[in-house]
Amino acid sequence: MSDDPKDIDVHEYLAAFDDIPGTRVFTAKRARQGYHLNQFAMSLMQAENRERFKANERAYLDEWPITEAAKLAVLARDYNAMIDEGGNVYFLSKLFSTDGKSFQFAAGSMTGMSQEEYAQMMINGGRSPEGVRSIKANRAAAGAADSKGSY
Amino acid sequence: MARVTAGLTSSHIPALGAAIQTGTSRNEYWGPVFDGYDWVKEYEKTAKPDVVILVYNDHASAFDMNIIPTFAIGCAERFKPADEGWGPRPVPDVIGHPDLAWHIAQCLILEEFDMTIMNQMDVDHGCTVPLSMIFGEPGEWPCKVIPLPVNVVTYPPPSGNRCYKLGQAIRRAVESFPEDLNVQVWGTGGMSHQLQGPRAGLINRDFDEKFIEALINDPETLRHMPHIEYLREAGSEGIELVMWLIMRGALGPKVKELYRFYHIPASNTALGVLALEPAG
Numbered sequence A: 001m002s003d004d005p006k007d008i009d010v011h012e013y014l015a016a017f018d019d020i021p022g023t024r025v026f027t028a029k030r031a032r033q034g035y036h037l038n039q040f041a042m043s044l045m046q047a048e049n050r051e052r053f054k055a056n057e058r059a060y061l062d063e064w065p066i067t068e069a070a071k072l073a074v075l076a077r078d079y080n081a082m083i084d085e086g087g088n089v090y091f092l093s094k095l096f097s098t099d100g101k102s103f104q105f106a107a108g109s110m111t112g113m114s115q116e117e118y119a120q121m122m123i124n125g126g127r128s129p130e131g132v133r134s135i136k137a138n139r140a141a142a143g144a145a146d147s148k149g150s151y
Numbered sequence B: 001m002a003r004v005t006a007g008l009t010s011s012h013i014p015a016l017g018a019a020i021q022t023g024t025s026r027n028e029y030w031g032p033v034f035d036g037y038d039w040v041k042e043y044e045k046t047a048k049p050d051v052v053i054l055v056y057n058d059h060a061s062a063f064d065m066n067i068i069p070t071f072a073i074g075c076a077e078r079f080k081p082a083d084e085g086w087g088p089r090p091v092p093d094v095i096g097h098p099d100l101a102w103h104i105a106q107c108l109i110l111e112e113f114d115m116t117i118m119n120q121m122d123v124d125h126g127c128t129v130p131l132s133m134i135f136g137e138p139g140e141w142p143c144k145v146i147p148l149p150v151n152v153v154t155y156p157p158p159s160g161n162r163c164y165k166l167g168q169a170i171r172r173a174v175e176s177f178p179e180d181l182n183v184q185v186w187g188t189g190g191m192s193h194q195l196q197g198p199r200a201g202l203i204n205r206d207f208d209e210k211f212i213e214a215l216i217n218d219p220e221t222l223r224h225m226p227h228i229e230y231l232r233e234a235g236s237e238g239i240e241l242v243m244w245l246i247m248r249g250a251l252g253p254k255v256k257e258l259y260r261f262y263h264i265p266a267s268n269t270a271l272g273v274l275a276l277e278p279a280g
Helices: A010-017 A028-033 A035-043 A047-055 A057-062 A068-076 A079-084 A089-098 A103-109 A115-123 A135-150 B014-021 B031-047 B098-110 B125-135 B160-175 B205-217 B227-234 B236-249
Strands: B003-010 B051-056 B072-074 B116-118 B144-149 B182-188 B255-266 B269-278
Touching (some): A035 A089, A057 A068, A068 A079, A079 A089, A089 A103, A103 A115, A103 B014, A115 B255, B003 B031, B003 B125, B003 B160, B003 B236, B014 B031, B031 B255, B031 B269, B051 B125, B051 B236, B072 B098, B098 B144, B125 B144, B125 B182, B160 B182, B160 B236, B182 B236, B205 B227, B205 B255, B205 B269, B227 B236, B236 B269
Parallel strands (some): B051 B144, B051 B182, B072 B116
Antiparallel strands (some): B003 B269, B072 B144
């Protein structure tokens, strides 16, 4: 690791983020992709917008220049799909707050676990970082295990 | 002369605010967390800061995708609690200290930190939850507060090293303010947590404990930890911990540890509370 910021290669810096399993880092690329989706979510900070959205979600979404995939993700409350469309969880929090749901509800919904299972996992100390640090490291470990098995 | 007398760390998760609001703060789940703050609450009664420089991140409340300041400083007379989708938190307005805030802003800019000056800004749970946790539920906050939001949402956030240096510059700025003021710097957020994707729920006690040790005793090494290590080890939202380095930088090379509390879980997160004082 260098002490000189000038030695940081932005391409390497960004590429490393794609190596983290089950994680989408909110890079400039995602921020650009999700601009309108995130601004839609921001609009729900105003009570009158929340009321209009609740009255007719589809019509409210159609006022925004966001992709059909993003609209469907919002309607389905599929937070992983919204993040794939460039959404960021802090922006999307306005949506689940509008629904009266918590960060734990939203985070849990992205894991494939039930709310109860997710809450229990947190009480038990949370998800261990073991095995979810690096996709490359996992592949290397799997490869090593395979070659070991072939002998 | 104004001086930095202490540094605190605190979680700022909205669930803590909700626990206060719903009267569940001493139940089986939240009780241990709120018990863990009791020492700090007592400490503040005697420490009596005049001003708290509260380092936090805005969670898409004051700043949307149109404006993303890396470092901002609240210079207004007062800051209202933001409506984050469920109505504003029912807490007092945050009262600023415009004279000190502008003084700090000027000093930081002269030290080549390109601060964004906020003369109007609503403050979200990132700012108001630590105030509730440390000061309880008074009719008005017992001191002035200078909110200092840091971008840790859109990449890249500032490096740990930059945060540490900002803290050092804040200390120098405070010490050049002529009025006799007792100033604390709070670093909020963290500790390990991830709120998104299939890896949500990540907690890393080992990382968090080492982080606390290094923050206290070896910030010179810690300040150079790259973002990727925070992300891998402490989860995507664990990056908030860079803000603790602003607090640490403001305390000087050596600190005295007064109090430490660590708890898992607080909703999705590991929670860390520290009270430190400068020791030369």
